[in-house]
Amino acid sequence: MQAILDRIAADMALVTDRGKVATYIPELARQSTAPFGIAVALPGGQVVQAGDSATGFSIQSISKVFTLAIALGRLGDQLWTRVGREPSGHAFNSILQLEHENGIPRNPLINAGAIAVTDAILAGHQPREVLGELLRFIRLAAEDDDIHINKSVAASEQATAHRNIALAEFMAAHGNLKNPAALTIGTYVHQCAVEMTCAQLARAGLFLVGTQGCPRLVSPARIRRINALMMMCGHYDGSGEFAYRVGLPGKSGVGGGILAIAPGRAAIAAWSPGLNARGNSALGTLAMEHLVRATGWSVFG
Ligand code: GLU
Numbered sequence: 001m002q003a004i005l006d007r008i009a010a011d012m013a014l015v016t017d018r019g020k021v022a023t024y025i026p027e028l029a030r031q032s033t034a035p036f037g038i039a040v041a042l043p044g045g046q047v048v049q050a051g052d053s054a055t056g057f058s059i060q061s062i063s064k065v066f067t068l069a070i071a072l073g074r075l076g077d078q079l080w081t082r083v084g085r086e087p088s089g090h091a092f093n094s095i096l097q098l099e100h101e102n103g104i105p106r107n108p109l110i111n112a113g114a115i116a117v118t119d120a121i122l123a124g125h126q127p128r129e130v131l132g133e134l135l136r137f138i139r140l141a142a143e144d145d146d147i148h149i150n151k152s153v154a155a156s157e158q159a160t161a162h163r164n165i166a167l168a169e170f171m172a173a174h175g176n177l178k179n180p181a182a183l184t185i186g187t188y189v190h191q192c193a194v195e196m197t198c199a200q201l202a203r204a205g206l207f208l209v210g211t212q213g214c215p216r217l218v219s220p221a222r223i224r225r226i227n228a229l230m231m232m233c234g235h236y237d238g239s240g241e242f243a244y245r246v247g248l249p250g251k252s253g254v255g256g257g258i259l260a261i262a263p264g265r266a267a268i269a270a271w272s273p274g275l276n277a278r279g280n281s282a283l284g285t286l287a288m289e290h291l292v293r294a295t296g297w298s299v300f301g
Contacts, residue, residue, distance in 0.1 A: 001048040004294045005038055009051035011290065012036040012272065012283050019274025019282030022254040027156035028058065031256070033274035036283050038291070041202035041267045043213030045143065053198040057271050058153045060253030061092065062201065063191040064114040065208075065234075066138055069218050069226060071108075071117045082120055082176060083113045085229060092236045092254075092279055093163045095170060103174025107233040109251060112167045118191065119168075119177050119184040127187040134191055141215055142204035147196055154193035161185050192253070198269040205259045205267030208249075227261055231299075238278030246288045247298030258284040262297040 018033035037052035071079050088106040090097050098105060098112050105113035122130055131149065139145050168181035177184060196204065206214045208230075210223040218226070230249035235242040242250055248268075250260035256273035258281050268291060272283035292298045 001040055002050070004291065005040065005048055005050035008038055008287050008290045009036060012051065012287055015283060015286065017282065018272065019276050021256070021273045022275060022279070025153070025157045025160060025254070027153045028255060028273070031273040033272065036270075036272040036287070037198040038270045038287050039198035039202040039268070040291075041206050043206070043209060043211050043266070045203065045206070045213070047199050047202060049199050052271070055271075056195040056197050057257055057273070058150060058192070058253070058255035059194050059196055059201065059257050060192045060255040061109070061111075061114070062251045062253040062257050062259050063134070063194055064109050064117070065226065065230065065251050065259065066134060066141075066204075067114065067117050067121060067191060068108045068229070069207075069222070070133060070137055071121050072222055072226075073218065074121055079108075079117070079120060083108050083116045087232045087239055089237050093167070095163070095167055098167065098170055103171045103176040105171070107229060109229060109233040110236060111164055112171065115164060115168050115184060115188055116171060116176060118188045119179055122179050122184060122187060127183060127190070130187055131190050135194070137217065138194065138196075138204050141207045141217055142196075142200050143215070144200055144203065147194065147200055147204075149190050150193045150195040153195070154190045157189040157192060158186065161189055164188065198257075198271050201257060201259055201269035202267050205261055205269065208261045209263060209265065209267050211264045227263060230261065235280050236278055238276070238280050241278070242280065242285060245285065246292050247300045248288065248292065249299075250288065252280040252284070254279055256281040256284060258288060260288050262295075263299060265297055
């Protein structure tokens with residue numbers, strides 16, 4: 001595995017088309033497209049890594065996987081009255097579908113859906129408590145207490161969160177937001193600003209691998225369902241392309257991270273800030289494709 005990852009890191013260093021960093025969150029706009037890191041966490045907790053795998057980055061939408069797991073634990077199937085389970089075929093922050101579908105977002109991994117999930121776990125709690133629970137969940141999953149929220153990234157997103165506030169207010173108009181939009185979005189931007197390295201993120205994903213030696217934080221049935229949602233919806237309107245090229249459940253974030261799960265085998269994190277046209281890490285996707293080719297880990301054989 002070390003040889004495979006070293007090879008991937010060396011190959012990625014040569015790629016010239018490295019995508020473009022997200023610019024709508026000023027703190028992310030300052031990133032360079034140069035870094036690339038990858039880490040594979042194996043059942044038992046061993047982590048194999050290469051490249052800039054020890055550099056922290058903003059997990060952004062990858063946080064939606066963790067809040068989904070928490071929300072399902074808290075609300076069970078009730079959650080599905082607030083959000084659907086279908087791929088969207090639209091951009092991560094699209095409002096179009098929300099209008100057609102009366103304020104019920106397509107799935108929990110697009111912005112509107114994740115905002116509804118955060119709103120659901122906020123019920124009866126303070127944002128600080130919800131963010132504390134999220135950090136506890138992630139730290140437990142990663143067996144690492146040194147995982148924090150980057151306050152400058154959160155503040156930077158909060159100051160420019162016009163679209164997400166619009167999505168929240170639109171859901172409020174349809175009765176699908178229980179807290180004031182400012183409170184829910186304030187919590188949401190902080191969850192997105194959790195910072196991790198590839199090594200930490202890969203370990204945090206182990207609870208979704210669902211085999212011996214992985215943290216048992218959710219039931220096997222829930223692991224299957226979260227993986228199904230990641231496969232169908234984890235890369236926005238690029239989810240089909242990711243399934244085609246990589247064939248693993250995955251979730252991307254605009255910070256350039258991707259978490260992918262090889263069920264029963266490993267959790268993989270890749271990071272490179274340059275994004276492709278669909279807002280998913282260009283090199284992260286390419287690296288996952290190389291890894292799956294070398295390991296035969298695609299769930300499609
Ligand atoms: N915090 C980002 C937003 O809501 C997350 C989007 C992403 O990572 O894809 O715009």
